Amino acid sequence: MTTFDDSVVQAVLTHMNDDHADDSLLIVRAFADPQAITATMVGLDATAGRWTAEVEDTTTAVEVPWPIEVTERADLRKAVVVLYEQACERLGVEPRGH
Template sequence: MNDDHPEDSLLIAQAFGHTDATASVMTTLDENGGTWVYTLDGSEIPLTLLWTNPISERPEIRREIVVLYDAACERLGITPRPH
């Protein structure tokens, strides 16, 4: 996520953390959700979001991040790119 889609991490942080976030990285994840740390005014702020469904296998992670990405785009009024 951090290497492949850094702009998506920032978009998620801006939608669910603070719209003025300037950077974001995913730091952890488990079966229940993921945690990002975003930067706002020089401070690092954790943001934990729950998955829509608990995950048990690696491919499910992508599905849940896509759900968050789409929800972030909707919340920010941005057209999501095709998946």
């Protein structure tokens, strides 16, 4: 299994949490719990992204498998975009352009 350097993981987490928190929430709502009120990306590897989500004053761990094969850093962006698009489709939300 592919593993990513800690600096890569941290860069993705920072980007997702600072610039795409709403996207993370959509992903968590679509693939884990539609009642989630917050979502923070806390980890990732070649198989899945990981978030913590707040649902009714409870924090829960969420793991969502990547919908595409992830073998290098560039694949991570593609995987998150596909998850976001799938989440929008599941939730009936109009996706924004990338």
